[in-house]
Amino acid sequence: MASHSSPGFETKTVAGVTRDYLQLQFQGDDKVFMPTEQLAKISRYLGAAGGEPSLSKLGGARWDNLKARARRAAQELAGELLNLYAERKRRTGHAFDPDTEWQQEFEARFPYQETADQLEAIELVKSDMEAERPMDRLICGDVGYGKTEVALRAAFKAAASGKQVLVLAPTTILAQQHQGTFSERLRDYPFSIDHVSRFRSAAEQKAAIEAFAAGKVDILVGTHRLLSRDVRAKDLGLIIIDEEQRFGVKQKELLRQMKLKVDVISMSATPIPRTLQMSLAGLRDITTIETPPEGRRPVKTFVGEYDEDLVKQALEREHARRGQAFFLHNRVDSIEETAERLRALCPDMRFEVAHGQMDEAELEARMMGFLRGEADVLVSTSIIESGIDIPQANTLIVDRSDLFGLSQLYQIRGRVGRGRERAYAYLLYPSHAALTSEAAQRLSALSDYTELGAGFKVAMRDLELRGAGNLLGDEQSGHVAALGFELYLQMLDEAVREMAAADGDGPVDEAPEPVRLDVNVDAYVPADYIPYEQAKIDVHRRIAGAREVADLGLLRDELEDRFGEIPQPLANLLDLQVARIKLGRAGATTVSFKGDRLAVTPLELTSHQAKAIRAEIPGALYESGRSQLSVRVSNDPQQRFPAVIRAADVLLAAVTEEPVAA
Template identity: 35%
Template structure:
């Protein structure tokens, strides 16, 4: 019997301890058992009977991941908190300040650890001095808590690949009445096979329908094991008089009549399918809920938290509304509240929520309008098909080994997600990589480029400025030095003759990777076989460039890189629509950036120190008018240093020339406005001075600070503020310094939110969106966004239509081969046209084709125009349930058949006439 044919059916039986049987997934081993005999060693998850669980018995020869390092904890065990903390940090867990939510995050508050071991599952460890007092398993999405006697924390980084067949002495699979051993041919095993071959095993679902059947089997002397997942199911099982075992899931309940043995689960007694749990927004942070805090109630709107009170034996939260009206909310209903993040001192709502309901309705309508175009683009992208790329494992392995920094867990995860996007999915990827400066986003783009080029496709990498493009080009040339990839660069620095030669080679497919500025966007139609488009800091491109990018992204794989932070709640809201990878952790051997306030009189010493160690200095000031005086002052103090300045009013060419000079070490001190936060990577610039730091937003300061500390040297960011600034401004700067020096990962968005609270949302979001955020508060805005997305997700599925309209007309109508020569891509566009739900959808698909493949956007392709008309006509026919339309040869009439019957319609202007008639027949809002 071939292993691939084996179906995993659970099997429990009295067998020698060295035998191992196959179940559905590894998780079950942790609960079903596993004191397994493995080459003479004990391999234990929890006490049990000696059973292994695998995810797929057809992959028994494959490798599985076995943690090499773990920490076992049990109640009353003596252990120092410092030891647990050190283990977590060294084994791939990320510390956060409070309420960990993402997998791999943990917090330590007092003597209590909370560790998210798996999405939706959190372990809480309570210590009393050096003793483990209590261990809890918290189901975050279901709000359930279970107490455990012990738990094992596995390493997230120290993992070894182990081959099942080499590691276990005996591995058995059960299939259709046969027990077979594909990996071990020992005599003992063969005897065991002979013993059990005659056993008949039945599917319990066919025989057990409820409580009565269980009682009947028990009366016949059956041993019944009830697999339970929680305390409720355990109590239910005990009420039936059965034995219980804990497990994540029982895929196949079964009965062995000859042995009077059965294994059942709660599913046999429940007719309802368990609903798939949607990711929930994290509850309000209790640390932020202080008396006097502005909050938002989902029904009543904006109010002020006035503390708690005990009434009628229950605790209530008091919320003050307009005209001193007071709302009492039961403490258990705290999930109805969000902290208000928006403007200072917002007006209070009237209790009852009438005006608030209207504001929420407007917000929802605004979000729906914003998302409609986005949803069409997603549907189009998923309609376009392309074959998966080759995995290029050898190249990826080499790139990993030659990477100068050790890959962080976040980087590894992002790379795995990119590989899955490109090599396992059959529609174009559209993933955004988010991470602070210096976390290694470019390396991930580089790995994706390797996969694409290895598969014979071309890569286009665009950056908003020439210096950035130049840096990426240098990185790619260096990292791909050992590979036969042809890499070119296009920017304003490229000579005209060389540019023409590069475009010629792109047309012929002789260049694999092209890196450049928006110039690359203009030549995308010339690519012979474009596979991947990489965009660095897309938000820095102009409107026309963004429109081009949005049309092109449906026809090829797209990866966007950005340092603009994103809130966890927004990431959750966009899940399923936008593929997002977040990199929080910097490589281990990156230098530390020390941030501090400094008096102006000490600036000479700190700049002198940096110049003395051969480094460069960036000096930032908020106003163009002050740059010249700063340069004169620095020139007097450092007469031998080379000093230049840049600001946003200069010609782009002049800005780039000075930045390039700074990159090449021809400038020692660069004086600039915030324009310097361009995303440059200059490892030799390790001191930054920000004068009048109080006039910058916190997120702006954070982005500026990220320009130093790009190499392995320690870096310094010095903030200068006047003595007479307000206490609020001083507090904000102190908050920034404490956050960046001592806080946890992913601080970027926390600073943005602090800006939103203290300076307004206009610094983060557009003006129109900002107004809507102010009206309901940021958190509720995100929740409404999530609700809208959930309601619109069904539009992503391919809808089945009751019929496909038939159109017969004597005009040439097709997608020209000379325009789209790849047959797979061309057929994908036909499929996209067939799926179009509106005339706007059809027009958008046409624009994508022209933008992507036409070298002259103004050129008219009559065959394509005719096909577009017919596609729009079919959209109208579907809406009006017109099954067929047969036009006369001279287009003077059309015979149609609909649910109302057949009719002939005379026409003056052919198909255009008929389409106009159809549009007028549409009901409103159709």
């Protein structure tokens, strides 16, 4: 089976049987062809900074040593994570009462129709609040998908129960916006809402903090200033954190201590990979709001070289429909010059400049003026990135988009397209020749993910592009680089489950070894059915990794929907995995052919079960001494495969005492 092609899938015919094999490349010229049923043992390599892995020798000890070191590191990290998690589980928080009529009346006043995802997020948050364990839920949802309404309802529930609420935002402008939203939605209710920000005088801030400490303020909104030592609550019940990933290390540590005592909701439009990983590892509850609000349309995204005519055309088109535009130029030293150039380009339009080095009062005045429609175009730095809501702004032009990170660009694009108007985003760069390959990947990822609700996918893609170096701390990044992110996370997940089982928190759910089943039948994915290598790998991995027959049924439906009627070799591949799952559930590990008999081992059957099998398959023989069931089969390969499928059905039915599948 020698082959000189590059690593990937090869469809080979060996001893008259056609199968797909994955070609694995080792150091030097060594190759291994792996049968696809073993594919669940393979993981994709995502290394630190997206680098290439260094290959190991076939049969060498290096790979085992790398895995052993990484496993020890994963166990240490798992210990730390579990201690934090266990600490949270041990603590009892405040169990809020079920919803009152007052709460229902407040919710009925919401002026929009909730989406299904939003309703689910609301229900999960409420059930978390009503439980005794302190809540720590991350809500991911694209900009404008209703995360704030979820937080508002939780805040109402807390305040109505006599508990205080802290609302934290990473920037002053976002804190101002939350203050406005909360005050507006709660204006007919007897709750006191105040805010602390750089835009308020020292005396006003002091008064708000003292009122909060005395219990006279129910909801206090602000930036990380609220994490200072002088901010004390009389009876804190809930913390709401917007864009948690944008807080610093010290602030995150303070938040971590607070999370042990009170309920916490974190909100993010693109959860950073570390947060994402914690969530996916099951150490944190995560809810994703993916359904767009009614009437929302995707932002039309254009990626290309900077062109003044294009910029002029885009700004004039927005102005003609009485809308506003953002022009993002991320260098303070040349931003005024850029604004002048744009004024000369579009003399009939009003331009305003905003950046973070301005005096705070001036910055707020300019942003608020733009919000009121006093300028047509806001020329700004990336300060517009966080959550600011200007529904009438529906064109965005980003100068030097190649210098931004993926999540950051995604967030910035979320500034437009918040109303019912079609929104446009132009991500521009100086020249194609000057574009690095990483920047090209980032920009193509954004043009790939234009559909609504793609924030979660972008975070996953961001993880791939940025690598996992800063994900788990510096001490872990070497192991991630050596093994790849997927395998390292798998080890971490195993370590967490093993330790949880040792602490009596549940059994270790060991993935069983796939049943060895070799039948002379063609089983592969035809190249003309799924022509893309990546999609083919994904299908094989999902088949090999399936643990439930129902999962394969769903996959079959999905394949028919995407690629059309399933060809016979792929149907055989699916049926083989169905048989493996059923035989595995019955306790078998090996199926082999001996002459004209099919042998299934090892099996521990009662006389009642053996009798039930014989009633369905005449001539079936069970030898308890050898823990083996054997069934007579035809020599015709066309007959043998159905015989295996039938034996798997009958055996599982006898062991579980369920009726045999028709």
